[in-house]
Amino acid sequence: MDRRRFLQGAGIAGSAALGAGLFAGSEEIAGLAQQFAGEGNVTDSDIAQLRAVGETSTDDFDPYSYVREFNWGDEIEDLGDGRKRRIFRIDALDKEIEVAPGVTFPAWAYNGQVPGPTLRANEGDEIRVEFSNASEHPHTIHFHGIHRPEMDGVPGLGDGMIDTGDSTVYEFTAEPYGTHVYHCHSTPLKKHVHKGLYGMFVVDPPGGYDEALGEADHEFVMVMNAFDTDQDGDNEIYAVNTKAFCYAEKPLQVRQDDLVRVYLANATEFDAVNSFHLHAHFFDYYDTGRLENRRTWIDTVSQVQAQRGILQFRPPHEGKLMFHAHQSEFAELGWLSFFDVASDPSIDSSEGRARSSEKGPADSQYRDDETAEPDVADDVDDRTRRAGHQVKREAGGSP
Numbered sequence: 001m002d003r004r005r006f007l008q009g010a011g012i013a014g015s016a017a018l019g020a021g022l023f024a025g026s027e028e029i030a031g032l033a034q035q036f037a038g039e040g041n042v043t044d045s046d047i048a049q050l051r052a053v054g055e056t057s058t059d060d061f062d063p064y065s066y067v068r069e070f071n072w073g074d075e076i077e078d079l080g081d082g083r084k085r086r087i088f089r090i091d092a093l094d095k096e097i098e099v100a101p102g103v104t105f106p107a108w109a110y111n112g113q114v115p116g117p118t119l120r121a122n123e124g125d126e127i128r129v130e131f132s133n134a135s136e137h138p139h140t141i142h143f144h145g146i147h148r149p150e151m152d153g154v155p156g157l158g159d160g161m162i163d164t165g166d167s168t169v170y171e172f173t174a175e176p177y178g179t180h181v182y183h184c185h186s187t188p189l190k191k192h193v194h195k196g197l198y199g200m201f202v203v204d205p206p207g208g209y210d211e212a213l214g215e216a217d218h219e220f221v222m223v224m225n226a227f228d229t230d231q232d233g234d235n236e237i238y239a240v241n242t243k244a245f246c247y248a249e250k251p252l253q254v255r256q257d258d259l260v261r262v263y264l265a266n267a268t269e270f271d272a273v274n275s276f277h278l279h280a281h282f283f284d285y286y287d288t289g290r291l292e293n294r295r296t297w298i299d300t301v302s303q304v305q306a307q308r309g310i311l312q313f314r315p316p317h318e319g320k321l322m323f324h325a326h327q328s329e330f331a332e333l334g335w336l337s338f339f340d341v342a343s344d345p346s347i348d349s350s351e352g353r354a355r356s357s358e359k360g361p362a363d364s365q366y367r368d369d370e371t372a373e374p375d376v377a378d379d380v381d382d383r384t385r386r387a388g389h390q391v392k393r394e395a396g397g398s399p
Contacts, residue, residue, distance in 0.1 A: 054101030056246045061097060061113045063241040064250060067220050070120040070202065085126040086174075088119055092131070092139040092162075092184070092197065099237045100244040100334060105227045107196035108135055108184070114242050115223040115267065116182070116199030123177040123203050132167040139192065142185035143201060144306065147172035154185045161186045177205040179289030179308045181265050193305075194228065194269035200308070202263055202289070209261070212291055213312060217258035224274045224303070224325070224335065225267045235270050237334050238325065244334025251338035257314050260339070263289070264301075265308035274335075275302040276311070277326040283313035300326050318343035 058064065073086035090110050097107045097114055110116030121127060133139050138161035142153035150158035151172050159168040184197035200221055205212050225242060226235035237244050254260055266274045277300040285301050287293035287309045295301075301311065315321055324336040 056101065056243050056249055057098050059098075060095070061242060063243045063246045066113070066115070066118075066241055067222065067247075067252065068218075069118060069221070070219070071117045072120050079126065083124050083126065084122070085128060086119075086121050087128045087130065088117075089130045090116065090132075090141065092133045092135045094135045094137075097196070097242070099227045099229070099239065099242060103229060103237065103244075105196075105229055105237075108137065108139070108192065109196050110141075110199055114196035114198075115225065116197070118200045118202065118221045118263070119182070120202045120204070121174040122208070123175055123205055125174045127170075127172050127174050129170040130167065131162065131170065133162045133164055136164055137186070137192075138163050139184045139186050139197060141170060141182055143170065143172070143182045144180040145172070145201070145203070146175050152185075155187060174203045177203045177289070179203075179263050179265065179310055181267070181306050181308055183267070183306070190269050193267065196225075198223070198225075198267040200263060200265050205291070209289075209310070213261065213286075213310070214259055216261040216312065218252075218254055218260045220252065220260070220262045222262055222264050222276075223267050224265070224276070226269070226271065226274075226330075226335075228270060233270060235268070235333075238268075238330040239334045240337060245336060247337030251320060251340035253340050253342065254315060256318050256341055256343045257316065259312060259314055261310060261312040263308070263310055264303070266303035266305055268305060271327075271330075273302050273304055273327075274330065275300060275326045277324055278311075278313070279322040280317065281313055281315055281321065283311040286310040315339065315341045317341065 056063070071088065073084070074089045075087040077085040077087070079085055091112075093109050093112050095107050095109045095112050096104050097109065099105045107114050129141060129143075131141050140153040140155070140161055143151075147170075151170050152158065153170060155161050162168050180201040180203060182199055182201050184192040186192045200223060210216060222240045223242075224238075224240050226239070227237040228234060229236045239245075240247070262276075264276055268274045279299075282297045282299045285295045285298060287295070287307070289308070289310045293309070301309070303309070318341050321339040321341055322336070323339065324331040
């Protein structure tokens with residue numbers, strides 16, 4: 001189905017047409033997306049148009065919880081040398097999911113959710129992933145990182161593809177530090193990825209990302225994805241974290257001058273590139289989460305499939321701060337969101353850390369001072385604060 005016709009007319013639930021009116025103000029969305037391409041100020045009535053008709057369901061998957069959740073291990077063992085063995089249990093399931101109000105998609109899902117859980121560890125930890133396949137199709141888990149070939153989760157190596165009812169174990173050391181992804185590598189690969197078998201794997205550097213980049217007030221996980229709801233090899237729904245327009249309907253809450261850190265990855269199939277554009281401010285970006293792969297003071301970043309990184313910034317103004325794909329069609333079809341920036345310093349910002357309960361060790365035993373990455377936290381913090389102070393001075397306020 002042509003994407004424009006989908007936007008303007010018929011929603012698709014699996015292969016059945018739901019009829020007109022999936023998106024609120026379809027023509028208005030197209031105009032607003034262009035109108036706001038370089039603007040940061042929007043009204044509540046404008047925001048009401050930039051969403052799907054109906055309320056985002058959280059029954060099958062809660063994007064408002066997922067965006068802040070990190071799984072440090074279903075079971076954790078202390079190895080006695082400052083490192084941990086982190087045991088993760090992951091199942092592959094066949095499950096119908098909702099990607100927009102009234103629009104469903106026949107997914108293959110790790111632990112019954114798309115994206116799969118965000119796994120997290122410290123560099124040097126030992127990882128054990130116990131994988132069981134409850135799907136009707138053979139699957140694997142392929143982790144990006146450094147490991148032995150037999151642990152690569154690809155056909156023909158190690159246990160290869162895991163058949164229905166079977167299981168396997170992947171074991172490796174968490175290295176190198178950075179933001180990584182994991183996904184199924186069974187064939188046909190594009191189908192297994194597009195159906196939903198992917199997730200993020202964050203490996204903190206020695207001392208943790210807070211020590212390297214400054215203590216974040218909010219850590220968000222954002223996986224850019226898309227869904228071909230009529231199985232024609234062309235996506236009809238785009239999103240960050242699966243649910244179209246979910247963070248336009250319910251923006252992410254932050255405070256003015258909070259340090260916001262986003263772990264961003266692209267899992268989109270059938271499109272060569274996806275992107276993240278922040279309105280009314282700039283950010284620093286670290287490709288693959290590596291400190292040396294730093295791009296400073298940008299407002300748009302593009303990613304091919306499986307590319308990932310960290311972006312962070314401090315919002316200097318209160319109000320609604322838009323972010324979206326800078327492929328306008330993707331934004332019109334669901335990948336458009338907001339931060340809601342509050343100015344009141346008394347507002348509790350602890351929710352940003354509520355589900356990130358474990359930090360990297362403050363004094364890691366495996367930091368090599370002679371080869372450690374440069375500490376850029378002070379520089380990043382100074383620059384983002386200076387930007388906020390500059391706009392305050394221009395508005396007549398005090399730094």
